[in-house]
Amino acid sequence: MKIFVSHSLKDGTIISKIKSVLEPHGIKLLIAEHENNLTNTISEKIEGMIRSCDVGLVLLTKKGFNSKFVHQEIGFMHSLKKPRLSIVQLGLESKIVGFDFGRGYILFDPNEPEIALNKMKLALRRHWAKIQKVKRQKILEDEKQKKLFNQKMQQIQVQSQQIQEQQRLIQYIKEQSQKRIAEKIDFETKVGLGILALTLVSALTIAAVATAK
Numbered sequence: 001m002k003i004f005v006s007h008s009l010k011d012g013t014i015i016s017k018i019k020s021v022l023e024p025h026g027i028k029l030l031i032a033e034h035e036n037n038l039t040n041t042i043s044e045k046i047e048g049m050i051r052s053c054d055v056g057l058v059l060l061t062k063k064g065f066n067s068k069f070v071h072q073e074i075g076f077m078h079s080l081k082k083p084r085l086s087i088v089q090l091g092l093e094s095k096i097v098g099f100d101f102g103r104g105y106i107l108f109d110p111n112e113p114e115i116a117l118n119k120m121k122l123a124l125r126r127h128w129a130k131i132q133k134v135k136r137q138k139i140l141e142d143e144k145q146k147k148l149f150n151q152k153m154q155q156i157q158v159q160s161q162q163i164q165e166q167q168r169l170i171q172y173i174k175e176q177s178q179k180r181i182a183e184k185i186d187f188e189t190k191v192g193l194g195i196l197a198l199t200l201v202s203a204l205t206i207a208a209v210a211t212a213k
Contacts, residue, residue, distance in 0.1 A: 001026075001055065001124070002028045003055050003056070003124065004030040004050050004082075005029055006056060006057065006058045006059065006064075006070050006074065007031075007059040007061075007064055008061065008069075008070060009033060011064060014059060014108075015059075018057070018120070021118075022124070025121070025125065032046050032049065035049070046069070050080065054131070055084060055127060056077045056082050056085070057085055057120070058070065058084055060086055060087065060095075060105075061087075061108070064089075065095050074098065085106065085120065085123055085127075086104075088108060089107075089108050089109075090110075093105075093107070
């Protein structure tokens with residue numbers, strides 16, 4: 001899972017604690033100042049990170065609330081419909097406005113940061129498990145649809161072969177029928193010619209006898 005961390009540069013201590021909590025679980029944190037990029041501006045780098053992330057993590061500490069970057073990042077994540085989790089410093093709940101107003105969040109007490117960090121870890125892992133479950137279900141459904149499609153294609157192939165066999169049988173019957181008709185006509189012609197020949201012979205014989213008398 002890749003998580004983009006929206007934060008104030010002045011919250012380096014909290015970032016370090018978040019890294020120590022999440023990275024051991026195979027979670028990759030996308031933190032702008034930790035990534036060197038020689039071709040893009042800081043804004044382009046942040047946009048790229050947000051586009052590629054699975055989840056956004058927003059640190060709304062006193063310094064975070066005062067960061068223009070943080071509010072712009074929230075707006076960009078919202079425009080991309082990226083799921084995000086906000087960590088709100090205790091006592092600043094009333095300052096939540098804009099796209100984050102009305103959304104769930106985790107309260108962060110600077111005196112007891114471990115409580116919020118553990119809740120954050122559990123929430124993110126539950127979210128990732130849910131995403132993975134949906135992906136597995138989609139894979140299974142895709143495999144099911146593929147299997148049904150293959151079965152349908154096999155049925156169509158069998159039906160096509162049966163139709164071809166029927167067409168060959170019809171053609172064979174037609175050819176045999178035509179052959180029998182031709183043989184019958186040939187036989188009847190020969191019989192007719194034979195009868196005609198006999199008739200002519202008989203007539204000639206009678207004529208010859210009559211002439212002899």
